[in-house]
Amino acid sequence: MYDKGKVLIGxxxxxxxxxxxxGYNATMGxxxxxxxxxxxxxxxxxxxxxxxxxxxxxxxxxxxxxxEWRDEVIREGKRELVETVGGEMVEKSLQNGCMGCHISKxxxxxxxxxxxxxxxxxxxxxxxxVEAPASxxxx
Amino acid sequence: MKVxxxxxxxxxxIVVGGLLGMSHGTQMLAGVILPSIAFLVFIVGFIRxxxxxxxxxxxxxxxxxxxxxxxxxxxxxxxxxxPDSKSDVIVRMFLEVFLFRSLFxxxxxxxxxxxxxxxxxxxxxxxxxxxxxxxxxxxVIRHMRxxxxxxxxxxxxxxxxxxxxxxxxxxxxxxxxxxxxxxTALFIRRLIAPQVKYISLGSDYFPLALIFAxxxxxxxxxxLFRVDVTAIKQLTLGIVTLDWTVPANIHPIFFIHVVLVSxxxxxxxFSKLMHMGGIFFSPTRNMTNDTRAVRHINPWxxxxxxxHSYAGYEDEFREFMVDADIxxxxxxxxxxxxxxxxxxxx
Numbered sequence: 298m299y300d301k302g303k304v305l306i307g308x309x310x311x312x313x314x315x316x317x318x319x320g321y322n323a324t325m326g327x328x329x330x331x332x333x334x335x336x337x338x339x340x341x342x343x344x345x346x347x348x349x350x351x352x353x354x355x356x357x358x359x360x361x362x363x364x365e366w367r368d369e370v371i372r373e374g375k376r377e378l379v380e381t382v383g384g385e386m387v388e389k390s391l392q393n394g395c396m397g398c399h400i401s402k403x404x405x406x407x408x409x410x411x412x413x414x415x416x417x418x419x420x421x422x423x424x425x426x427v428e429a430p431a432s433x434x435x436x
Numbered sequence: 437m438k439v440x441x442x443x444x445x446x447x448x449x450i451v452v453g454g455l456l457g458m459s460h461g462t463q464m465l466a467g468v469i470l471p472s473i474a475f476l477v478f479i480v481g482f483i484r485x486x487x488x489x490x491x492x493x494x495x496x497x498x499x500x501x502x503x504x505x506x507x508x509x510x511x512x513x514x515x516x517x518x519p520d521s522k523s524d525v526i527v528r529m530f531l532e533v534f535l536f537r538s539l540f541x542x543x544x545x546x547x548x549x550x551x552x553x554x555x556x557x558x559x560x561x562x563x564x565x566x567x568x569x570x571x572x573x574x575x576v577i578r579h580m581r582x583x584x585x586x587x588x589x590x591x592x593x594x595x596x597x598x599x600x601x602x603x604x605x606x607x608x609x610x611x612x613x614x615x616x617x618x619x620t621a622l623f624i625r626r627l628i629a630p631q632v633k634y635i636s637l638g639s640d641y642f643p644l645a646l647i648f649a650x651x652x653x654x655x656x657x658x659x660l661f662r663v664d665v666t667a668i669k670q671l672t673l674g675i676v677t678l679d680w681t682v683p684a685n686i687h688p689i690f691f692i693h694v695v696l697v698s699x700x701x702x703x704x705x706f707s708k709l710m711h712m713g714g715i716f717f718s719p720t721r722n723m724t725n726d727t728r729a730v731r732h733i734n735p736w737x738x739x740x741x742x743x744h745s746y747a748g749y750e751d752e753f754r755e756f757m758v759d760a761d762i763x764x765x766x767x768x769x770x771x772x773x774x775x776x777x778x779x780x781x782x
Contacts, residue, residue, distance in 0.1 A: 299735065304490040307716060308483055315479055318583045319676050326677070327585055337666065353685070357662040360605035413665045414581035416592050418602060 481705025
């Protein structure tokens, strides 16, 4: 083997880089919290049992719905209420619609978003609901 | 045919991925077992290949010299195009690996009326190449959000930068567009440039087609089918923590994506893609141009064959040379000693 030292250093860097993720999870990772059920567990709103659309749709495509609402409200001025699948009438609004039922951002949106590393820029402008004092947990 | 066959191969892989992704029973195979094996093949194959290279001798000193070598003090040497020290080589390699400098130096000769020939820079390959590689890197790093919990620090910032233009929801990543645009451009280049087309083989088209399909399925997952990322993270995190699970209701497109990526990982060590490691083993780039100062020993040399100088050669053949009237440096010893020497030889 020629240039043994250099080749071995190079290979070591390669292997460490390739396996660093496994190492990270094993050492710094919060393994148990996702081992239990794997899901980040957003808190369901009390007093309602249906979201605006089917739950499966909401889980994957709520941002599409928000985007549609935003365009309709701001670009076309269509501010009329929408009917949810549960038959309730809600405002087409992030703050007054979604957050009207999902009263905590920290315990709902953030649970999933921290898990999947999503940081919606919406909150740059929109106000998040005031969190109940008891829920002042770190996220 | 050289173009079609790789495309058909990729289409077949897509069908296989789709079929395996259809039923929950086979999803484990396509989504967890296959990528785990593929990753091992990638690592082991990569190491094996590098060890193989490191055992291959470099018989000659062959750095490509593209500038003035170190010479007299008043002649300006081109340090990085004709490096004569280790540190210059390191700079040269750095520029090569991180900035693709030899592609950047590409020039194109053109004939004009006159006849006159002109040389000008031709940077398209460099541009598409470097954008492609860096957006690929960005995408790979971004994917680490699916393999770490808590998510690696810094990834949020990377996603923010990558989605800076804030188009749509979920936001469009610039790297995705650049990535797909560049693979397409690199593919088309092989089809329309006659010289490049002539030397292109199936093994040149296949990785491009495969990578294109990977990028497309990836973007489709995010913007078209809207897969359940939370469920997918459960699966991906399960792979790296050896806690294998397949949550229900993952869209088959995810398994197509994973089968394609697994193919890429397994194909990697056995293909031209190994230039990732190979670039460090390019003698034309990683050697110093110092042959006039340091003797390069060919590792193939048989240690039993000693160097043979001219003086030694003359000693061996002096008599015959004198016989044939070839001039010699040292004359033959006086005649008287001749019989004695002949006797010694017998």
